Amino acid sequence: MTDRPHLFELTPGALRDLVASWGMPRFRADQVLEWVYRHGVADPAAMTNLSRRDRDTLRDRLTFVDGGVIQRQEATDGVQKLLIDWSLEAGGPSNAGAALPVLGDTASQTECVMIPAPGRRTACISSQVGCPVGCRFCASGLGGLDGNLTAGQIVQQVWQLARLPGVERISNVVFMGMGEPLSNYENVTRAIRILNADWGPAIAARRITLSTVGLPAQVRRLAELDLPITLAVSLHAPNDEIRRRIIPWAEFVTIEQLVDAGRFYFDRTGREVTLEYILLAGVNDQPGHAHELAGVARRLRSNVNLIRYNEVNGLPFERPEDDDVHRFQAILRSRGVNIHIRASRGRDIAAACGQLRHEHRHPRDEKAPI
Ligand code: SF4
Structure with missing residues (x-):
């Protein structure tokens, strides 16, 4: 930079x-x-x-394109992923398509992903280098936070993904890559305004989703911004006890506080909040958990996105069995909750957040620190 x-x-x-x-x-x-x-x-x-x-x-x-793309991967289902090194000379070497023999310092790298679907092209982007939250199941949180991305670096990811083969235009943006967007609040909200602007990428606010582990004060601030984007809360647990085991920041905020902040968001923006829930085999995927989660979802009047966990090399969590996933979904449906199972995309290129960067730090034959 x-x-x-x-x-x-x-x-x-x-x-x-x-x-x-x-x-x-x-x-x-x-x-x-x-x-x-x-x-x-x-x-x-x-x-x-x-x-x-x-x-x-x-x-x-002026700096036009910052950093350099050091790797591009394409999965068999059309998902494409870029690994960007922000320490490289602006617009610097881009050998997209092949892995560099020697990679730079992973402390300056982030990932972004383009996910194609009929009628839409979604950009999944990062807001920080690394992540301060340190969820136990996530590759991005393993090394802690290395820094915030600027508003320009956030917008640039969307622009670069739109230039990939077969894309043309990005229709949706999700802040679900590396980082906790609400802990980089100023840069993220500035980037959202640019992404939404008519003179810029012109992405409708409702097609921009910000996913947060839940910072109630920042959620309220966001609600007052007159930017009715979609808010997704990464709940991942049906009660505070399990949540604290898998999300360190849950020590500081209860599910009840998140429900209150989510209601405030809905009241101010009219946008229904989504609850994200990663199913981890044997940890949070049992029938009792589904009933507890239904209670939370109904209090918040939210819909639920179930995500099957993508295993991360060296971490002690496993993907749930399909039967358990469907049983979990059926229980929530029977309780009147609007619930979807999010399709796993790009598994063959480690498309879960932080996985590509993590695999450069810890090649498959090494054990990562837990
Ligand atoms: S799941 Fe999200 S909030 Fe948790 S460590 Fe990973 S990037 Fe950070």
């Missing part, structure tokens, strides 16, 4: 001021943004309606 302003975090007004201070007409800013967001071009040399001198100035004074 350089200290030049990053194009992906600039609004039209901010970019107009900048180009004017460099002696260009203010409308240059609008031409640049049109190249970037409408034509997918972020190389000033290719912006052919700009003078040669202005193109050179823009190249010297």
Whole structure:
């Protein structure tokens, strides 16, 4: 990363001021943004309606694409994943498609994933390098937090995923990659405004989902923002006792407090909250757990997304049996809860959050620290 302003975090007004201070007409800013967001071009040399001198100035004074893609993977189901190293020279070496023989420091790497489905292309993006929460079952939390991504780095991930083969346009964004988005609140909300802007990627607010482990005060702040995005709470446990065992931050916040914050979010935005629930075999997937979860979901009037766990090398958690998953779902349905089982995508490329970076730290034949 350089200290030049990053194009992906600039609004039209901010970019107009900048180009004017460099002696260009203010409308240059609008031409640049049109190249970037409408034509997918972020190389000033290719912006052919700009003078040669202005193109050179823009190249010297702005960062267009930050960091470098050090690996691209494609799963058999069409899911594509990028591993980005933010410490690389801006726009630096991209050998997408092949693994580098020597990888950089994983403390500066994040992942983002493009998930195709009929009629939609979803970008699953990271908000931080590593994660401060440290969920026991998650690869991203293993090494703790290495840093926050800037608003520009967050927006850039969506732009880069839209440039992948067969994508054209990203229709949905989910903050479900690496990091706890609400602990990087300012950058994340700034990025969401840009993603939602007509002059930018123009992604409808309801098609942007922020997934949080649950910080009630920040959830309330988000509710007041006039940005009616979809809120997903990563509950993952039916009661506080199990939650504290698998999510360290559950020491500081109870499920009841989350339910209160979720209700507040619904009242202010009109958006129904989703509860995310990763099924871990033998830990939280038993019938009694399903009944407890139904009670929580009904108090919050939320829908539930069940996710089958993707095993992480070195972690002591297992994927549940299909029969247990369906029994769990049936119990919730019988209690009147709107529930879906989220399809596992990209399993052959370790698409669960943080897994690719984790596997660079801990190749399959090593044991990761637990
Ligand atoms: S599951 Fe989410 S909140 Fe928990 S450690 Fe992983 S990235 Fe962080």
